[in-house]
Amino acid sequence: MAALRAERASPAVESVRDCRSLESGSFLSLPTFRLLFCPSLEALVLSEQNLPTFLVQLVAMAGNKGRGRAAYTFNIEAVGFNRGEKLPDVVLKPPPLFPDTDYKPVPLKTGEGEDYMLALKQELRETVKRMPYFIETPEEKEDIERYSKRYMKVYKEEWIPDWRRLPREMMPKKKYKKGSKSKKVDNTSKDTSLTNTADVLKKIEELEKRGDGEKSDEENEEKEGSKEKNKEGDEDEEDDAVEQEEYDEEEHEEENDYINSYFDNGEDFGADSDDNMDEATY
Amino acid sequence: MTQAEIKLCSLLLQEHFGEIVEKIGVHLIRTGSQPIRVIVHDTRTSLDQVKKALCVLIQHNLVIYQVHRRGMVEYEAQCSRVLRMLRYPRYIYTAKTLYNDTGELIVEELLLNGKMTMSALVKKVADRLTETMEDGKTMDYAEVSCTFVRLADTHFVQRCPLVHATENSDPGPPPPAPTLVINEKDMFLVPKLSLIDDTLALAGIAQWIELWLQMKVLPVQTPVRAHAWVAGQVPGTGHARGKGKRRRSSEDDATGEPKAKRPKHTTDNKEPIPDDGIYWQANLDRFHQHFRDQAIVSAVANRMDQTSSEIVRTMLRMSEVTTPSSAPFTQPLSSNEIFRSLPVGYNISKQVLDQYLTLLADDPLEFVGKSGDSGGGMYIINLHKALGSLATASLESVVQERFGSRCARIFRLVLQKKHLEQKQVEDFAMIPAKEAKDMLYKMLSENFISLQEIPKTPDHAPSRTFYLYTVNILSAARMLLHRCYKSIANLIERRQFETKENKRLLEKSQRVEAIIASMQATGAEAAQLQEIEEMITAPERQQLETLKHNVNKLDASEIQVDETIFLLESYIESTMKRQ
Numbered sequence: 001m002a003a004l005r006a007e008r009a010s011p012a013v014e015s016v017r018d019c020r021s022l023e024s025g026s027f028l029s030l031p032t033f034r035l036l037f038c039p040s041l042e043a044l045v046l047s048e049q050n051l052p053t054f055l056v057q058l059v060a061m062a063g064n065k066g067r068g069r070a071a072y073t074f075n076i077e078a079v080g081f082n083r084g085e086k087l088p089d090v091v092l093k094p095p096p097l098f099p100d101t102d103y104k105p106v107p108l109k110t111g112e113g114e115d116y117m118l119a120l121k122q123e124l125r126e127t128v129k130r131m132p133y134f135i136e137t138p139e140e141k142e143d144i145e146r147y148s149k150r151y152m153k154v155y156k157e158e159w160i161p162d163w164r165r166l167p168r169e170m171m172p173k174k175k176y177k178k179g180s181k182s183k184k185v186d187n188t189s190k191d192t193s194l195t196n197t198a199d200v201l202k203k204i205e206e207l208e209k210r211g212d213g214e215k216s217d218e219e220n221e222e223k224e225g226s227k228e229k230n231k232e233g234d235e236d237e238e239d240d241a242v243e244q245e246e247y248d249e250e251e252h253e254e255e256n257d258y259i260n261s262y263f264d265n266g267e268d269f270g271a272d273s274d275d276n277m278d279e280a281t282y
Numbered sequence: 283m284t285q286a287e288i289k290l291c292s293l294l295l296q297e298h299f300g301e302i303v304e305k306i307g308v309h310l311i312r313t314g315s316q317p318i319r320v321i322v323h324d325t326r327t328s329l330d331q332v333k334k335a336l337c338v339l340i341q342h343n344l345v346i347y348q349v350h351r352r353g354m355v356e357y358e359a360q361c362s363r364v365l366r367m368l369r370y371p372r373y374i375y376t377a378k379t380l381y382n383d384t385g386e387l388i389v390e391e392l393l394l395n396g397k398m399t400m401s402a403l404v405k406k407v408a409d410r411l412t413e414t415m416e417d418g419k420t421m422d423y424a425e426v427s428c429t430f431v432r433l434a435d436t437h438f439v440q441r442c443p444l445v446h447a448t449e450n451s452d453p454g455p456p457p458p459a460p461t462l463v464i465n466e467k468d469m470f471l472v473p474k475l476s477l478i479d480d481t482l483a484l485a486g487i488a489q490w491i492e493l494w495l496q497m498k499v500l501p502v503q504t505p506v507r508a509h510a511w512v513a514g515q516v517p518g519t520g521h522a523r524g525k526g527k528r529r530r531s532s533e534d535d536a537t538g539e540p541k542a543k544r545p546k547h548t549t550d551n552k553e554p555i556p557d558d559g560i561y562w563q564a565n566l567d568r569f570h571q572h573f574r575d576q577a578i579v580s581a582v583a584n585r586m587d588q589t590s591s592e593i594v595r596t597m598l599r600m601s602e603v604t605t606p607s608s609a610p611f612t613q614p615l616s617s618n619e620i621f622r623s624l625p626v627g628y629n630i631s632k633q634v635l636d637q638y639l640t641l642l643a644d645d646p647l648e649f650v651g652k653s654g655d656s657g658g659g660m661y662i663i664n665l666h667k668a669l670g671s672l673a674t675a676s677l678e679s680v681v682q683e684r685f686g687s688r689c690a691r692i693f694r695l696v697l698q699k700k701h702l703e704q705k706q707v708e709d710f711a712m713i714p715a716k717e718a719k720d721m722l723y724k725m726l727s728e729n730f731i732s733l734q735e736i737p738k739t740p741d742h743a744p745s746r747t748f749y750l751y752t753v754n755i756l757s758a759a760r761m762l763l764h765r766c767y768k769s770i771a772n773l774i775e776r777r778q779f780e781t782k783e784n785k786r787l788l789e790k791s792q793r794v795e796a797i798i799a800s801m802q803a804t805g806a807e808a809a810q811l812q813e814i815e816e817m818i819t820a821p822e823r824q825q826l827e828t829l830k831h832n833v834n835k836l837d838a839s840e841i842q843v844d845e846t847i848f849l850l851e852s853y854i855e856s857t858m859k860r861q
Contacts, residue, residue: 103683108838113375120371121837124394128298131394133338135300135331161337164445164559167347167355169318170333 132159283311283361286767291364293774298367299338302327306335310345310359317354342396343563366566368770368844373569377438384429387411389438389564397442397561400473404430434470437568441469442561473557571607574852578668581675582642582649589630590638594650596623597663608859610666616657632658647671666856673759673853676846680762681730688713689721693730693753701734701750722751729761756857763850770843777836784829791826794818 295304309325322329339345345359370393378386387407404426411421433439575598583591600623601612621635642650649668654660682690692711708718725731736748794817
């Protein structure tokens with residue numbers, strides 16, 4: 001801004017056109033007021049003048065439509081400071097996280113009621129942890145099972161909500177093979193998981209007879225096969241991938257011609273020929 | 283919902299129900315009404331867990347469901363109801379002051395369980411009371427249900443909406459969710475039950491009366507907590523610490539032998555429950571009405587004297603049944619009626635009562651107003667104005683404690699004069715200009731005071747505009763309420779941090795106490811007990827002391843900030859209803 005640079009050189013000020021903005025615009029808080037009225041703040045800072053002096057000069061610039069006379073466009077007293085006063089610096093960062101307080105807080109209320117409510121609060125905090133409504137996050141398996149954990153388990157009552165008052169979709173569903181929709185309460189989920197593990201164990205034994213390194217792959221194949229069957233059979237439109245924990249391990253062999261115990265990963269190809277170097281390779 | 287409210291809700295849900303329920307609850311509060319599949323997808327939790335969490339939240343009246351078109355059920359969380367969980371200790375304590383231990387336990391069980399049937403509730407409370415009584419004595423079911431009926435009559439407990447029973451047989455599939463309806467008249471109707479106590483057979487009325495008298499006459503039949511609290515008042519033990527030790531050891535005992543107690547509770551009689559499907563919940567609005575009345579009465583007592591506060595209390599009690607809780611002022615009461623309804627112990631003459639009433643009506647705070655002259659003078663209580671005065675008083679005290687008494691003087695001045703210019707503030711407050719402007723700007727930056735522009739010309743030129751300082755009470759109250767939510771969230775976080783820091787030490791001390799308790803039970807010498815107690819060294823004891831002291835202080839602060847929250851919320855609610 002030519003005017004401001006000139007101002008640095010000499011105190012006398014000439015131009016007026018840039019300061020038209022002084023006349024319009026609403027009143028703002030003090031820091032932003034300065035920023036708005038002072039287009040290049042660096043000029044102000046570098047010139048080492050404080051605000052009122054600058055304002056005097058600006059206003060002198062403003063004047064009445066280009067005459068360059070020194071006159072205020074607004075009542076400087078209304079802002080709250082006089083001419084020539086030193087103002088605090090502009091704060092350019094957010095307020096501190098833990099500001100100093102000049103006044104310490106008043107002590108807390110004490111009395112019978114307050115003491116009793118305090119005891120109540122602390123007791124309620126402990127009680128809610130033992131209620132059946134407190135759902136704990138399933139913890140990850142620790143590497144070493146601690147002995148004391150067995151004896152620190154809190155016994156919790158089971159809570160069954162009143163299904164008549166809840167929407168039907170709230171009830172846990174029981175899965176049957178080929179998806180017959182049943183809305184019974186899933187009391188037997190524990191049983192099915194037990195039978196699941198029994199099935200898995202049985203299958204592992206079977207597969208051990210067939211061969212060693214192959215059982216894990218087959219198990220995975222079996223599980224995936226039965227999961228897919230469940231997905232098809234279930235009439236629910238949306239995702240059942242979410243409900244992985246409740247699928248049944250039905251023993252459905254896939255109907256194809258491949259022998260399940262056959263596994264070839266291609267390592268044998270070309271590996272044997274290294275032993276007999278006498279034979280000619282073609 | 284503001285970020286501060288959401289943060290506070292998240293902390294409260296986590297403390298009460300665990301992390302899974304907290305995740306679902308906060309998600310619902312943030313995003314509004316959603317169907318279950320969307321919740322599963324957005325929160326990336328399994329369907330099973332989402333269902334469990336929603337069941338828990340619905341049980342506690344924190345989430346409601348609605349059936350939308352195409353049969354979709356949407357769930358919506360009630361943020362304000364979640365914030366009420368802070369106030370549970372106050373509700374329970376109020377029930378204790380009004381209806382003794384039985385009432386206290388009834389309200390506590392209702393709040394902890396969300397909703398319960400009357401029979402289940404009465405049984406549970408009676409069993410709890412029996413546990414704490416001396417051997418051989420049992421708590422009578424009839425007395426507990428008597429207290430319950432009184433609670434229902436005074437509207438402190440209310441019925442939950444019932445499942446709408448369809449008269450015609452539905453040809454098609456049943457609706458995806460039941461519609462719940464409640465009839466206004468039936469909300470406090472207690473079902474007729476004949477509760478059979480399986481440990482004590484009720485022979486006749488005479489036996490019942492005898493038991494009642496026994497319980498009234500014999501001293502100290504109080505539940506464990508009250509017992510510990512009373513015992514903790516013994517001087518020299520420092521009641522906070524004594525309470526803690528006692529409570530913890532009793533709790534350890536409780537957890538140590540749940541299996542022994544379990545068989546007794548599972549002997550349920552398999553006969554059909556007569557009040558099946560009729561659930562009850564605590565009526566929080568009625569408690570709030572009670573707190574509001576308490577606040578008004580204590581304000582009058584502070585401002586004037588005990589007698590005038592008694593008069594105001596009488597007027598409020600008479601208006602409980604006639605006036606709805608959200609009305610701006612009570613129904614007019616004549617001076618003669620008030621005179622007749624004064625408590626029996628008060629023997630003030632009619633003229634004195636009239637003088638007091640006139641004094642109350644002329645008071646600039648305008649708690650009591652005169653609405654007519656018939657019947658010796660008709661008087662009303664201005665509930666809305668009273669709440670406004672209480673909220674304003676909170677604001678004033680906050681300004682005083684934060685910025686000093688001179689700032690408070692300016693604040694009160696601007697409140698009184700409504701609009702003031704900078705110069706006028708300096709003159710009226712008699713404070714030098716520089717300091718006055720500094721204080722005004724400080725309050726302005728914290729939004730206690732706001733600026734009002736009054737332009738003289740259409741172009742809003744700054745030189746030709748008045749700038750007046752004013753206090754907008756509603757917006758200042760909202761700002762203060764927001765700060766209160768933030769401070770409670772900070773307090774809870776700090777308390778959790780302190781507890782986590784000292785977790786190892788706390789666990790150690792719990793184990794030591796359990797060992798001592800079990801050794802005492804089996805009979806041990808003092809020397810052995812001494813040895814066990816020395817497992818906790820003196821510096822560790824000191825650390826535990828400090829921790830206990832800090833946690834108590836933080837808890838007490840939470841309770842007190844909640845009182846301010848109640849006042850501000852009541853005022854804002856009352857103002858919004860009038861607009």
